[in-house]
Amino acid sequence: MPPTPPALPGDAEEAIDTPALLLDLDVFEANLDTMARLLAGTGAKLRPHAKTHKSATVARLQIARGAVGQCVQKVGEAEALVWGGVADILVSNQVVGAAKLRRLAGLTKLASVAVCVDDAEQVWALEQAAEALGTRIETLVEIDVGMGRCGIAPGPPAVALAERIAHSRHLGFAGLQAYHGLAQHLRRAEERHAAIAQAAEATRRTVEQLAQRGLHCRIVGGAGTGTFEEELASGIWTEIQAGSYAFMDADYAQNLDAAGRPVGTFGHALFVLATVISVARPGVAVLDVGHKGVAVDRGLPLVWQMPDVRCVGCSDEHATLHYDPGARSFGIGQKLRLVPGHCDPTVDRHDWYVGLRGGRVETVFPVDARGAMR
Amino acid sequence: MPPTPPALPGDAEEAIDTPALLLDLDVFEANLDTMARLLAGTGAKLRPHAKTHKSATVARLQIARGAVGQCVQKVGEAEALVWGGVADILVSNQVVGAAKLRRLAGLTKLASVAVCVDDAEQVWALEQAAEALGTRIETLVEIDVGMGRCGIAPGPPAVALAERIAHSRHLGFAGLQAYHGLAQHLRRAEERHAAIAQAAEATRRTVEQLAQRGLHCRIVGGAGTGTFEEELASGIWTEIQAGSYAFMDADYAQNLDAAGRPVGTFGHALFVLATVISVARPGVAVLDVGHKGVAVDRGLPLVWQMPDVRCVGCSDEHATLHYDPGARSFGIGQKLRLVPGHCDPTVDRHDWYVGLRGGRVETVFPVDARGAMR
Numbered sequence: 165m166p167p168t169p170p171a172l173p174g175d176a177e178e179a180i181d182t183p184a185l186l187l188d189l190d191v192f193e194a195n196l197d198t199m200a201r202l203l204a205g206t207g208a209k210l211r212p213h214a215k216t217h218k219s220a221t222v223a224r225l226q227i228a229r230g231a232v233g234q235c236v237q238k239v240g241e242a243e244a245l246v247w248g249g250v251a252d253i254l255v256s257n258q259v260v261g262a263a264k265l266r267r268l269a270g271l272t273k274l275a276s277v278a279v280c281v282d283d284a285e286q287v288w289a290l291e292q293a294a295e296a297l298g299t300r301i302e303t304l305v306e307i308d309v310g311m312g313r314c315g316i317a318p319g320p321p322a323v324a325l326a327e328r329i330a331h332s333r334h335l336g337f338a339g340l341q342a343y344h345g346l347a348q349h350l351r352r353a354e355e356r357h358a359a360i361a362q363a364a365e366a367t368r369r370t371v372e373q374l375a376q377r378g379l380h381c382r383i384v385g386g387a388g389t390g391t392f393e394e395e396l397a398s399g400i401w402t403e404i405q406a407g408s409y410a411f412m413d414a415d416y417a418q419n420l421d422a423a424g425r426p427v428g429t430f431g432h433a434l435f436v437l438a439t440v441i442s443v444a445r446p447g448v449a450v451l452d453v454g455h456k457g458v459a460v461d462r463g464l465p466l467v468w469q470m471p472d473v474r475c476v477g478c479s480d481e482h483a484t485l486h487y488d489p490g491a492r493s494f495g496i497g498q499k500l501r502l503v504p505g506h507c508d509p510t511v512d513r514h515d516w517y518v519g520l521r522g523g524r525v526e527t528v529f530p531v532d533a534r535g536a537m538r
Numbered sequence: 539m540p541p542t543p544p545a546l547p548g549d550a551e552e553a554i555d556t557p558a559l560l561l562d563l564d565v566f567e568a569n570l571d572t573m574a575r576l577l578a579g580t581g582a583k584l585r586p587h588a589k590t591h592k593s594a595t596v597a598r599l600q601i602a603r604g605a606v607g608q609c610v611q612k613v614g615e616a617e618a619l620v621w622g623g624v625a626d627i628l629v630s631n632q633v634v635g636a637a638k639l640r641r642l643a644g645l646t647k648l649a650s651v652a653v654c655v656d657d658a659e660q661v662w663a664l665e666q667a668a669e670a671l672g673t674r675i676e677t678l679v680e681i682d683v684g685m686g687r688c689g690i691a692p693g694p695p696a697v698a699l700a701e702r703i704a705h706s707r708h709l710g711f712a713g714l715q716a717y718h719g720l721a722q723h724l725r726r727a728e729e730r731h732a733a734i735a736q737a738a739e740a741t742r743r744t745v746e747q748l749a750q751r752g753l754h755c756r757i758v759g760g761a762g763t764g765t766f767e768e769e770l771a772s773g774i775w776t777e778i779q780a781g782s783y784a785f786m787d788a789d790y791a792q793n794l795d796a797a798g799r800p801v802g803t804f805g806h807a808l809f810v811l812a813t814v815i816s817v818a819r820p821g822v823a824v825l826d827v828g829h830k831g832v833a834v835d836r837g838l839p840l841v842w843q844m845p846d847v848r849c850v851g852c853s854d855e856h857a858t859l860h861y862d863p864g865a866r867s868f869g870i871g872q873k874l875r876l877v878p879g880h881c882d883p884t885v886d887r888h889d890w891y892v893g894l895r896g897g898r899v900e901t902v903f904p905v906d907a908r909g910a911m912r
Contacts, residue, residue, distance in 0.1 A: 167909070170912060181635065181637050181638070181912050182635070182912065183911045183912065184912075215854060215855065237854070237855040238855065257815070257855065258815040258816050258870075259815075260813050260814070260815040260826065260870055260871050261555065261556070261813055261871065263555050264555070282816050282818045283816065283817065283818060283870055285870050285871075286870065308818065308819070312819075312822075312858075313816070313824055313853070313856055313858055314815070314816040314818060314824050314856070315816075315818055316818050317818075345853065439634050439635055440634070441631070441632040441633075441634040441688070442632050442656050442657065442687075442688040442689075443657065444656045444657060444682065444688060444689055444690050444691075445682070445686075448686075450687055450688050452634065452911075453911065455833075455835050455883060456882075456883050456886050456911060457911045459829075460835055461829050461834055461835075461852075478835075479687070479719065480589060480611070480882050480883060481589065481611040481612065481631065481911070482687055482688070484686075484687055496632075496634055496657055496659050496660065497634050497635065497659075508830075508854050509829060509830050509854060512830050512887075513886075513887075513909065513911075514909070515909055534909075535541070535887065535888070535889055535908075537557045537826075537827065537830060537831045537855070537887075538544060538555050538556065538557065538558075
């Protein structure tokens with residue numbers, strides 16, 4: 165399928181074909197500026213996670229505001245960014261399989277590319293891939309600091325793995341990956357604080373034990389939109405990997421500050437624009453987008469600026485809205501903005517961003533790494 | 539991103555790069571044959587739903603076994619199929635918006651294309667689009683037979699809308715769309731029977747009232763994998779719109795027959811192949827695919843032929859498996875097949891089908907309408 169864009173620069177918002185992935189450029193740029201300001205002077209760098217935006221264009225705008233590079237989860241995402249001009253990438257995950265390792269090694273000839281391991285077998289395979297291409301691959305040890313997914317245990321097991329990297333001929337030990345994804349979505353500030361305090365202690369201990377063996381962590385990476393201020397305050401992390409802050413979704417917007425109010429540091433910049441296609445029953449409007457176009461893994465989307473209208477279900481190609489027909493009406497063809505429950509997988513279902521300013525399309529640019537799962 | 543296929547014909551299953559969308563060709567062809575056999579002699583035709591497979595190749599294999607054409611939900615899906623050689627398509631949904639209607643009208647010059655309406659405003663817009671192109675658009679009235687989503691009320695409201703179509707100059711009244719999607723997923727046979735009996739009664743009554751006004755239903759469309767035998771038995775539906783039967787997912791596999799046993803008419807032909815990337819903790823294996831590659835809207839995937847291994851979570855790019863480390867072990871690089879909870883959105887996240895026979899890749903073909911939401 166040729167990916168025809170849903171709009172052209174100059175179009176009014178009402179003229180955009182739907183479903184479309186809409187970016188409010190004013191709010192988006194304000195989010196980038198806010199994050200740059202929050203990190204200034206902390207000593208930590210920003211390495212935003214491109215699994216959120218999958219776009220070399222977004223990456224460049226982040227780097228222009230001081231980000232040191234990008235994180236990705238997949239070699240395919242790294243390729244899309246390198247081809248789009250990004251010079252410094254960390255694959256914040258294990259890369260397994262000979263074909264992927266050949267691609268990873270090849271990329272190191274075009275850009276600075278690092279990767280994570282949590283097992284000696286991965287170190288061995290990386291070493292082979294680097295040797296075959298006569299290159300050197302910067303390698304981080306991923307430690308499990310509470311996520312319960314990938315990552316070797318902090319402390320001595322992590323140190324032993326780092327020593328294997330340091331002793332290999334074609335790999336360089338670059339530091340630690342210490343990401344506590346579950347903590348991002350704890351709603352209460354004190355819960356997030358406690359989770360990150362524990363992760364920080366495990367990470368600090370491992371950094372110290374590495375130092376005792378003469379192993380320096382150039383990178384201690386982790387953190388996300390929900391907790392990066394905790395990671396910053398600890399002074400342990402050198403690189404913050406937040407991704408969703410640029411767009412903000414309905415899920416992160418539920419996080420509360422110490423006073424019990426929504427955190428509100430970043431604004432909603434990303435929407436899915438949809439059209440009302442059916443109003444056959446009173447109090448029910450049906451939209452032309454379902455979970456093939458807006459992710460529901462972290463809850464149903466919200467209808468932007470209509471708190472009285474509830475999305476009650478998303479099937480493959482339809483979202484069903486319920487409302488009080490005495491208080492409001494919808495017409496066939498009317499366009500509505502949805503705030504996705506979860507940005508990352510929502511972006512991955514679209515081929516194009518439609519950038520809006522002042523109610524008009526200012527720019528249209530591709531989701532370069534759409535579907536880059538390998 | 540150039541969509542590089544994850545395998546080439548001749549590759550062994552173990553050599554396929556992951557995540558990949560795997561089609562077991564023997565089971566797939568048996569499913570197509572079974573459905574053709576079940577419909578033979580019933581008087582009803584099969585018009586499989588392409589929102590499941592999004593592939594002109596799959597459509598042609600279905601048509602070669604007697605299917606009259608294809609259903610789609612979106613104009614973009616219709617375009618992908620027409621460009622791939624499918625001659626008869628029903629858009630089983632409302633198409634709203636001038637740009638989409640121009641595309642729909644244009645397609646009628648290349649193939650037989652029909653569409654559904656549930657409101658007079660849609661009829662008016664369709665008439666304008668058809669007139670502008672000097673074409674004629676076959677139009678069905680969608681009635682709500684229990685789904686509670688799109689569809690005008692059966693009986694007199696539907697008849698009045700059909701008369702508007704019949705009186706327009708550029709539209710042809712083609713019949714009724716009567717789809718009860720909710721009934722598909724009722725687990726017990728008697729629940730499905732009761733829901734379809736009610737839908738059949740409402741549809742029969744509407745067909746009769748239309749006939750009294752001289753309006754003939756060339757098509758009465760609906761049904762799906764979960765209930766098509768009920769729709770067939772009623773004698774009302776002339777076209778069966780099952781889609782998932784070709785692939786089967788974990789969700790439909792939970793439907794029970796009258797004796798309380800899994801229905802089992804169709805076999806699992808569609809899988810997501812994944813690689814173990816981390817075994818850092820005992821009893822836990824992490825795969826290189828998450829909900830960006832396997833849909834979780836109808837539950838987590840199953841691990842094929844390993845009932846003792848449970849998928850306990852899918853994040854963006856990881857699936858986490860739990861197992862008894864005393865009974866089983868996994869190695870980094872090991873490949874596993876997942877049975878998706880829901881086929882349709884899983885297919886939509888991939889660019890390629892990898893068709894397997896006898897443990898080897900026989901063919902690789904594209905998901906032509908991947909992401910065709912507009």
